[in-house]
Amino acid sequence: MARIAVAATAPFGADVLERLAERHEIPYLLTQPDRPSGRGRRVSAPLAKRVAETLGIPVWQPERLGDDFDPEVETIVAVAYGQLVPSAALERARWLNVHPSLLPRWRGAAPVERALMAGDEETGVTIIELVEALDAGPIAALERFEVGVDDDAGAVFGRAAELTPALIDVALDNREPAPQADEGVTYAEKIGPADRELDWSRPAEELHNRIRALSPHIGARGLVEGRPAIVWRSRLVDGKLELLEVQPEGRRRMTYDEFLRGLR
DSSP: OOBOEEEEOSHHHHHHHHHHTTTSBOOOEEOOOOEEETTTTEEEOOHHHHHHHHHTOOEEOOSSOOTTOOOOSSEEEEESOOSOOOHHHHHHSEEEEEESSOTTTTEESOHHHHHHHTTOSEEEEEEEEOOSSTTOSOEEEEEEEEOOTTOOHHHHHHHHHHHHHHHHHHHHHOSSOBOOOSSSOOEEOOOOHHHHBOOTTSOHHHHHHHHHHTTTTTOEEEEETTEEEEEEEEEEETTEEEEEEEEETTSOOEEHHHHHHHHO
């Protein structure tokens, strides 16, 4: 058992935090401040904070990390933290970053979503030492896994979280991480409004990949039978796209068959 702090904010980070707490001493969680969210703009805590409080782990929530940040530990595991770590803080501890892709492929903010949109049949988890350049640090541990044709982002994030604790153990013991390859570098830009739009004139496989890349957390959207809707699930049958689950504007999620019955 090692004594490691965790820096996490998003659901993927919360999942990894819970798994790491089963095998290591976590003296504190470093996460972002509570912020307004949702339609009502009510202030809510990051999911990672809620998990930490359930586990009895102290929570630190600085608005930003300053050069004077004192980590108080030798190692911090950063996973979906979402905040810049200044160079002075990087020098005061060993920061291990959990990245859900096969680096150097898909550096950046949305590696899982971009991999699925591209139709990648394989992805993985890479543990790197954090450096100032974006996701460019040396690799301390890595594991690959296959991506099924119907796997969505939720499934990929879940598999990545399952693999992470064992990879962190490997990384903790690895004091000579390998530099990333210079070839094969791609960037996973943050998902924007245009990425969510479904253009039904595009090939069925491309549409299916977009839908599963944005499910279950963001949602691809378009006109379905002439009505605005989010499409959460689909499948390919003989090269054609079949919708399985949709959410009409202002309504709950439902099967596509339910949606069609409501139109009659």
